[in-house]
Amino acid sequence: MVSSFSLSHSFTESLIHHLPALRKFWLIFLLTLSVAVLAGLGAAWQLLWRPNVRPSAFGPAYLYIGTGSNYGTVLDSLRKYDLLRSQASFEWVAHWLNYPQRVKPGRYLLEPGLGNQALVEMLSRGEQDTVAFTLNAFKYKPQLARQLAAAFETDSVSLRRLLNDNDLLRRRYQVDTTTVLTLFLPGPYRLLWNTSARQLLDSAAATHQRFWTAERRRRADSLGLTPTQVHVLASIVQRETAQPTDKFLIAGAYLNRLRKGMRLQADPTLLWAIGNFGVKRVLNADKLVDSPYNTYKHKGLPPGPITSANRQTLDAVLRPARHNYVFFCARPDGSGFSDFAETYVEHLRNARRYQHRLDSLGVKR
Known part of the structure; x- marks a missing residue:
């Protein structure tokens, strides 16, 4: 009969004998597991976090997704x-993050450091970049529509149709097709690229409303x-001179005439x-044109503005110089300043000097 002590002793000797082999097994197992985990992490990094946006040598890269686009359209743009x-x-x-069912329109800035996960999440949430847009001076509706259509998704035809919708303009903005351009103040705007034609007009109207503070309305x-009449007069002043100091004087002269x-x-x-x-020289024939x-x-x-008046000119009209001048004429030195007069006789002398200057330059029109 084998004693329990003997069995225990034999098991202990066997365990001691196989211990190096067990250590080796577990070491290999742990190393294999570590390699698999690292490989998995490497694959995940490659798929999810490795920068995947190609750097551009021509400045920031943007992905434009038009309204109504689907996942296939997005892939086409990325490839093109x-x-x-x-x-x-x-x-x-x-596909893993279900983006094909969550496509949102907009203009998206693609930073070179973006990985797939960050890129897909940005597109899925519609986190688009805004357009920093500067509205330049314009004289006619087509010029305004072309500027806006060049910067935003909406087309110039839709914009012009809206600018000529008299019922909508009166009801929503209290202007008409003649005075609607007074809503658009030249200067910087920051808007989403896929802003619609209606939203562009809403934004312009909101900017216009902010400009017309209670103090400016009181001055008008x-x-x-009225504020609209201030815009109309300012548009004339703006075309008369680019000299800031003269704007106050010219505004005062026109107000004296009124x-x-x-x-x-x-x-x-x-x-x-x-x-x-x-035209640099207005002829008597021009004064016969049949126009309001x-x-x-x-x-x-x-009845309406002849150009888009900027904020400085509007404020010049609201704070005109106080004087008795009712006439003014461009100085013949080409400085952009004007000579002012209280009487027509004095004005004729100023006008003749300017006309002689045009003659000397050979300006006929």
Whole structure:
């Protein structure tokens, strides 16, 4: 009979004998597991986090996704403009995160450091980049529509249709097809690329509303003008001079004419009526043009603006210089400043000096 002590002793000797082999097994197992984990992490890094946006030598790269686009359209754009290092890895992550069912329109900034997961999540949440847009001066609706259509998704036809919808303009913005351009203040705007035509007009109207503070409205009222009339007069002043100090003087001269019941006789309104702002010399024939913008024929302000007045000119009209001048004429030195006069006789002397200058330069038109 074998004692329990003997069995225990034999098991202990066997365990001691096989211990190196067990250690080796577990070591190999742990190493294999570590390699598998690292390989998995490496694969995950490659798929999810490795930068996949291709750097651009021409500045920031943008992905434009139009309204109504689907996943296939997004893939086509990524492929067409070669925006990714690996489109296959993007598609794998996109399906894994269910992006094909969550496509959102917009303009998306693709930073070179973006991995697939961050890129897909950004697109899925619609975290698009805004457009920093500067509205430049314009004179006619088509010019305004072209500027906006060049910067945003909406097209110029839709914009022009909206700018000519008199019922909508009166109901929603309290302007008409003639005065709607007063809503658009030149300067910087920051908007989403896929902003619709209606939303663009809403944004312009909101900017216009913020400009017309209670103090500015009070000043307009003290001059006997509505905000729209201030815009119209400022548009004329803006075409008369680019010299900031002269704007206050010219605004004062025009307001003096209005108070006296005189015709404005503003040459820029004639140029708007004949559709030619390149004219340097207004002829008597121009003064016969049949147009409500002909301020040589019609008293008061024209029915709408002849250009987009900027904030500085609007404020010059709201704070006009106080004087007795009712006439002014460009100085012959080409400085952009004007000579002012209280009497017509004095004005004729100033005008002759300017006309002699044009003659010496051979300017006929």
